[in-house]
Amino acid sequence: MGKIFELIDISATYGEGIILKDVNLTINSNDFIGIIGPNGGGKTTLVKLMVGLLKPVKGRIIMHKASGRDTKNQIGYLPQISLFDKRFPISVIDVVLSGLASEKAVFKKYTKADKDKAIELLARMGISDLYSRPIGELSGGQMQRVFLCRAIITSPSLLILDEPNTFVDSKFEADLYDILLELNKTMAIIVVTHDIGTISYYVKTIACVNKYLNYHPSNIITEKQLAAYGCPIQIITHGDIPHTVLKKHDH
């Protein structure tokens, strides 16, 4: 266990508006963090900063080199699914292998080992029989699994998922979180979501983003605490616990 990734005093803007201000977050190697917050609160901006799609206007982002791993693609990323061209002519296995594309030298082809790894990952998600199908023929949940395989084929030390449950059927949602728990043994995981109901059973800690970031070092969080964080999000309650997001505080 050690630091793998740090955001230090990060501020980010969109146009003239400040989206994130003075955000600090340290991610350790076995973290499983849920990032919640209202729409427009800066969740997606935070993800884009972390994966390098945006540059902060202030602050530093530090990726610590994990032992025995290539630093180039230490972050696996599952983007929001709605952004893809679903008719693009590409097969499932080529999507998974594309996760390795930037690590390969120009002349080198994908090796048999690469392909075996891709098939093995697809098998873990229960969709290895679809490997040669065009990506557009898959259902939303199946596509999501393919993109998860693409994100983890490099064995990253940090996996970031942006709204993974948007297009996922409820059956896969449970499977997904079990898969994440398994993956969490070898990599840190960050899940960004507005649906704090299901996720909070799985995450270890919660960060609330609404321009500022408030880190909550447990997976139990109350409505009152959310209000104190300035994080007005809709609370989904479960069963007999009407005013608590997840479980009751036992203290």
Added chain:
Amino acid sequence: MAEFIELISYSFFSKALLAALLASISCGIAGTYIVARRKVFIAGGITHASFGGIGMGYFFGINPMFGGAAFGLLSALGIEFISKKTEIREDSAIGIIWSFGMALGIIFIFLTPGYAPNLMTYLFGNILTVSNTDINFMIILCSLLILFFILFYRIILFISFDEEYAQSHKLPVNTFNYILIALVALVIVLNIRVIGIILVISYLTIPQSAANLLTRNFKHIIIYSVIFGVLGSITGLYISYIADLPSGAIIIFVFVVLYLAIWLLKYFHQKHRIQRQLK
């Protein structure tokens, strides 16, 4: 058939066949890229904008193709830049550059004293008057394209499918986008001689769409569209010769017939398969 073989023995006709082959290869590759990335409208913009350069060539008395290439490249890079870095939306940028290029061409040709003799060649193309220089340039461009796509196939596919993800892997996404659109522009301009400004988009889209009916593998779409391009060009050339009709228009006609034939075959094949499964 004997008539056809006799036809090939004429040097102008064998040159036309070679031009058709080179057009099919270059457009097969570039067209698959633009069709897969939904950049067909950009290709249309580049094509028409290059008319400005052709007109300028006439006016200053230099080879119109050089002017066309310069305008084609500038408009390609310009559209890519404007849509990424400014507030102007991509399709609006294309509309502006498309019509501005045409307007410049018309102004230059109007200002050029005398009659512009080959103007129709640039608008509608004439595969039978392709020069040796044109052929040489096309051979160089085809080699360049094939080499680039073989070397960087994986990265091109990755970026085309999911630009943002490729960027998160620190790949030089913008550099690739600029190089690829520049290559597309060169393909378009060199093929203007063969098929003309008005019709060049056909070589970039119809064989690819026909291929896409049969496969959804990027590499196979390239191969099939080159084959369909060659088949359509030769058939079209032959028909245009015996019926004495303009070659460019007939080639496109053949392309569309080919597309419809494949579509029908696929339709009946699928229907047949479903009925067999229901039994």
